[in-house]
Amino acid sequence: MVKLRLKRCGRKQRAIYRIVAIDVRSRREGRDLRKVGFYDPITNQTYLNLPAILDFLKKGAQPTRTVHDISKKAGIFTELSLNKTKLN
DSSP: OEEEEEEEEEETTEEEEEEEEEETTSOTTSOOSEEEEEEETTTTEEEEOHHHHHHHHHTTOEEOHHHHHHHHHHTHHHHHHHHHHHHO
């Protein structure tokens, strides 16, 4: 199973997180399948690769709670529901 979760980068007291698609059995700093964005909690900046995230979500990837909250603020789930209505 694939999850969308945060991977810690940066130095001490100055963490930056990459949002990655990773196998559930891997550790936090393990090998990721694909980098799909980043999140800087200090400056509150985010960059999300929307097509890649939507692709993983359609294939059944589960976001962690934090990634879900970040994605919700960006409006990914509204876009995902719009795509579902277009297909029907």
